[in-house]
Amino acid sequence: MSEISLSKPIVKPARPFFSSGPCAKRPGWSLAALEGALLGRSHRAPEGRARLKAVIERSKAILGLPADWRLGIVPASDTGAVEMSLWALCGERGVDVLSFESFSGEWARDLREVLALPDLRVHEARYGALPDLSVVDWSRDVVLTWNGTTSGVRMPGPEAIPATHEGLVICDATSAAFAMDLPWDRLDVVTWSWQKVLGGEAAHGMLALSPRAAVRLAQPSPRPLPKIFRLANGKGLIEGVFAGDTINTPSMLCVEDALDGLNWAASIGGLPALKARSAANLAAVERWAARAGWVDFLADSPEIRSSTSICLRIVAPWFLALSAEGMDRAVKHLTGLVAAEGAGFDLASYRDAPPGLRLWGGATVDTADIEALLPWLDWAHEVTRLEFAA
Template sequence: MKEKPSERPLNPRFSSGPCSKRPGWSLDSLGSCWHGRSHRAKGGKAKLAEVIEQSRKILGIPEDYRVGIVPASDTGAVEMALWSLLGPRGVDMLSWESFGKGWVTDVIKQLKLDDVRTFEADYGKLPDLSQVSWDRDVVFTWNGTTSGVRVPNGEWINSDRAGLSICDATSAAFAMPLPWDKLDVTTWSWQKVLGGEGAHGMIALSPRAVERLESHEPSWPMPKIFRLTKGGKLNESIFTGATINTPSMLCVEDALDSLQWAESVGGLEGLVGRCNANFAAISDWVSKSDWAAFLAEDVSTSSTTSVCLKVTADWFKALSDDAQAKAAKRLATLLEEENAALDIGAYRDAPAGLRIWAGATVETSDIELLLPWLDWAIEQVRTEFE
């Protein structure tokens, strides 16, 4: 039996959302919060506008793109895009994890669009991206948070496309370079790479997306929280600091704190570098492991933020599916009981295994201290299930 490691991660929070706060964060960081005042007052709008412009600056979003804060986290932002923009063209839906499957369900069963093609792949794989037609609108996730599989780059997206590219980038934004000239609609939330709080989403619209919004009126009723236009024109106020519903100004202040920290570590380049260093530490460990492997079958498509691992040990593979699920749950529970890693069980719909958040707010030193605990814990689980 392996000896229990003597050191634990200083921060055992490896949840894939909401994710760990930035290093050194405390409630004192929110001291200048705009509280007890209307978010529509001058000071409140200024805070919201600052989040928008700081996000634009760090992510490198072109000046002619509109960026706004919207309700209901990344899910709300994606739904807003689907309900507001789809309909004029056929739609190609790409899915290789649970959230992508959810967007497929919404488009087919809720919007009831007729001309929809779906390209799906099992966990660990990508669908064949070459099958996509850019004469159609295309909906996809950049990084599959629940599968640990991402698109390797934007080369597969046609620069001279007729349709819109609609990208759920919630666990990719601030962690992976995004080719903005290839993306017409991009969504994310504060709770992933920035380590912010939930319930607030962001959306970036290219000029082509704005043109679609102003030329297309959906045939279905539009809930208030999805309405991006007013009188047939883009509601510009959403993209200058106004919001459709009331935001939490505590969350706004926290987002500003995260963005200021992001600048302090080198902006986007620094954030990407931190994610890559975390992934490199895990990758080096995986290459030497006799029981763990990436869920992603092609390492070039493996996420550098939501790192999903499968158990490859013979004793584990010999278990029934139900027993594998119980063993993987026991593995995550044991790590939590030891305060070595919190919330690293695989997503409920994913294959049995582990999911380690390795985003920019996580220190590489904590990743390195976690890995021996994984080796220790799997041995404890093996004695219970073998």
């Protein structure tokens, strides 16, 4: 191996933060953005409610949520929003669930083992692929993840869902919202959190309901629900939840940060600009992967390739010759080298995913930082190859 190939790059990312959650803060962010937070006051005070309602209204505006949809802030991040939906809605009719990465697999397990639905069909696919969408029965309720955060696989487009369907489509969109087009006219429940594309802080989820979903939710639940899951009572929907009257106490510091992220998004041009920034990050990785030779995308084909959770597999012969344990150690070594240089953090694939790399390419990440990271990955790969190759 030549000295040049083992030479460390010179330029480092200005913001070497590539975690897939919590994700990088917006460009230019500092703690000063939170100075106006409503601390030491009740979230139910007029000022607190106004801030919570502002998060809802600004989110709806940027995402282009239809006027007749409801949007609420709920506890426990995207996970809480999804679980609330499954517990409150699933069971009236049969359910099809698409399972193709860690979190969609969790939703399938919950429906099968916790809620123990008697009429459940799980359509599974390995990491890097989508289940066969042609076998999905859209007369049933369908649970799907729009973008697999741990597999880098996304739904191919709105045409994957029939324009008319009898059941509800419940969509986990946490790593897609604000970076990809969501077909609101083909979805019924959509969830996400603040900590992904807008770089907000954790623990708060967002739950969007179509009119069809709202009608279902207002009906008696198929099972008893804990208080933290209740979005309806004997009189129908608890409408206050969708106007800023949250079920539990939110962090007003996180609320201020969410508003900051939404204001930034609006200032750069809204959803089109957010999508463009994420697409540019993916394009930079695509150009590099095509010439690097030692990595490829985990996603089987470009049309299902995520622009946010960019998942890569290592295809170098020396790596493929390792045992599973050896692959894990090699990835830790490679990513550890980059982290030790301060050139990139949180680069390894998710713990349940195949050994490889995962780079967050959401809108808060500057493409220049992605481009500065990639030579460091090349360098770390060569150093790791010498360490691990037989």
